[in-house]
Amino acid sequence: MNIIEASKDHIFIIQSLSDRIWPPTFASILTSGQIRYMMDMMYSNSALEEQIGVLGHHYLLAEESGEYLGYLSYELDYKGADVTKIHKIYVLPSLQGKGVGRFFIDAVGRIAKKYGNAELSLNVNRFNKAIDFYKRLGFEVVKCEDIDIGNGFLMEDYVMNKKV
Template sequence: MVVDMIKIIPANVGQIKIIQKIAQKTWPATFSSILSSKQIDYMLDMMYSDEALQAQITNLNHCFLLAAQDDVYLGFLSYETPYKGEAKTKIHKIYIMPEAQGLGIGKKLMGAVEAIATNKGDKQLLLNVNKHNEAEKFYKYLGFEIIATENIDIGSGFLMEDKVMAKEVNK
């Protein structure tokens, strides 16, 4: 697989099933060592049901980018800009299929969202990462720094324990 042949394309509500398929495959691989299977199932339903994704796209101003090679979808990223009415872009999700990790697809998706943020004149990229998620190393490699921690009650007795990371753009 050659990363130069990977296309980054905007997703629409008609591609919700593709996003769900990637989430269903990546979440257990990503979180099984840090979250219970019950919490993974709860969060997948909460964030990736048809209704949840449709609301994210149509009501919450979340934009999804898909990474694809020859009609094979390898990952996605979702972002929101402006975030909370400020010159910031919030990266809500980024997941790469387990078999495609380490090939530069995540870097390509992050580069695409950084270009979008830069073109809009945003000053900062933001994201949350679980405090035990190995992806934190990837974000640091890309220039993100930890700026805060937060615990988010997501219901049913579950808590997201996150680090908030930021990267300055348009300096």
């Protein structure tokens, strides 16, 4: 398995992956209206161009034999602290449970360390079973966070951290 850093040329790949991963992940957690709203907010061309070109989000793609398996996005020095924020980590449903997620977290841990960050941090929906994946990899819940994302929608998250 290879890890490739995505450029703006890979935006359509990120969109194709998110189209296949988001609906099954959140169907039992969020309304279809909220899923559409959040996907547009995070994965439209303009949103992804801004994340990659302006906000300093790095997208990693896992690739094997020419097939893309999933993506992780991260931001170094989040809010000026020595923290690497993992904004997104998504693996194709048919490939979950086969080590791709661990491969991503190990890779971003090494990058964080290399750039002098001491901790990984992420938000996860409080009803997402990914919480147990994060716990397995050594993350701990540090707080609860409700985020108003507009249109009457709320993100009901835990913040989870792990030292690198």
